[in-house]
Amino acid sequence: MTKKKPLFILVGPTAVGKTSTSINLAKQLNGEIISADSMQIYKYMDIGTAKVTDEEKQGIKHYLVDEIFPNEKFSAADFxxxxxxxxxxxxxxxxxxxxxxxxxxxxxxxVYDLDFTKAISNNELRKKFESEASRYGNDYVMEKLKEVDLKSAKRIHINDTKRIIRALEVYHETGKPMSESYNNFRKPNPLYDIAFVGLYMDRKKLYDRINYRVDKMIEEGLIDEVKNLINMGYDKDLASMQGLGYKEIINWLDGKYDFEEAIRILKRDSRRFAKRQLTWFRRDNRIKWFDVEKCSDKKDLSKNIANYVRKKLNY
Known part of the structure; x- marks a missing residue:
């Protein structure tokens, strides 16, 4: 029997303090960091993604940061x-x-045994549903999904067009609801012995940190960063340019709403994003959660987590 590889995973909502904590942990555990952030992988997108700076890295090697250009596609399978x-x-x-x-x-x-090479795909169906969503709105395609796969419809957010369409595509291609395969989806990855840690804090304090972070991004030059990307020729409709912090500034630049409204929407959607992240990770009962406020300081927090990881992985 092949010995499992040790792997430490640190998750949590945006603005909870993953970056600084992970660097402290990398020092204590003699580790290197792989980013699992769908926006930090893009070059030139630094401020709006709260990307780790060279100074913050403190000499710790990071992977999957600044690896692709904003117009390149990058999927979970690529990750x-x-x-x-x-x-x-x-x-x-x-x-x-x-x-x-x-x-x-x-x-x-x-963390799960996902084989993306067996992914079901039907471009014609996808384009059909994308056209319907664009023409009639998300409510229309969501109603279609409810008729064939109510469980998936309940699980997917009404604004998540991509996943609504994906669920419809799977049903019409296979004749089976996606929720059926989703139930068999969560088989642990046999390759790794995983120490899985989550960070959290009081929700009001987290939301205050998110609001502060948005204000700081504006001060640090988010608007110029977005303008530079546009001037470099990156299309406003690219997946990267529709990320949080970018689409709101683009909509303001396009005159869809005023600056104060752009900031209000960005703060609101960032808070909603944090809530969705927590909901997502709370489903996995393997995660050991640490309240970042219960420790006296960051060093104390990382020491407690490092002790847990060493024990969990016999490291």
Missing amino acids: QKRANKYISQILVKDKMPIVVGGTGLYVNSL
């Missing part, structure tokens, strides 16, 4: 492939691979 490669490279150096981020599907691609 899985690269992350597995980097985990192996880190282990060869006798270091601890530490996956850090809040993109749920990226994390799932490592």
Whole structure:
């Protein structure tokens, strides 16, 4: 029987303090960090993604940060492939691979046994449903989904057009609801022995931190960052440019609403995003949760987590 590879995963909502905590942990555990953030992978997108700076890294090597251009496509399958490669490279150096981020599907691609090569795909169906969503709105395609797969419809947010369409595509291609395969979806990845840690804090305090972070992004030059991306020729409709912090500034630049409204929407949607992240990760009962406020300082927090990881992985 092949020995499982040790893997430490640190998750949590945006603005909870994953970056600084992970760097402290990498020092204590002799680790290197793999980002599981769907926005930090893009070059030139630094302020709006709260990307870790060279100074913040404190010499700790990071992977899957600044790896692709904003007009390149990057899927969970791409993440899985690269992350597995980097985990192996880190282990060869006798270091601890530490996956850090809040993109749920990226994390799932490592903690569960997901085979993306067997993914069902029908471009014609997808284009048909995309056209219907664009023409009649999300409510229309969501009603279609409710008729064939009520469980998926309840699980997917009304604004998540991509996943609504994906669920419809799976049903019409296979004749079976996606929720049926979803129930068999969560088989642990046999490759890894995982220490899975989540960070959380009082919701009001987290929301205050999110609001402050948005204000700080504006001060640090988010508007110029968005303008520079547009001037470099990156289309406003790219997946990267529709990320939080970018689409709101683009809509303001396009005159869809005034600046104060853009900031209000960005803060609101960032808070909603944090709530969705917590909901996503709370479903996995393997996660050991740490309240960042219950520790006297960041060093105390990382020490407690490091002790848990060492014990869990016999490291």
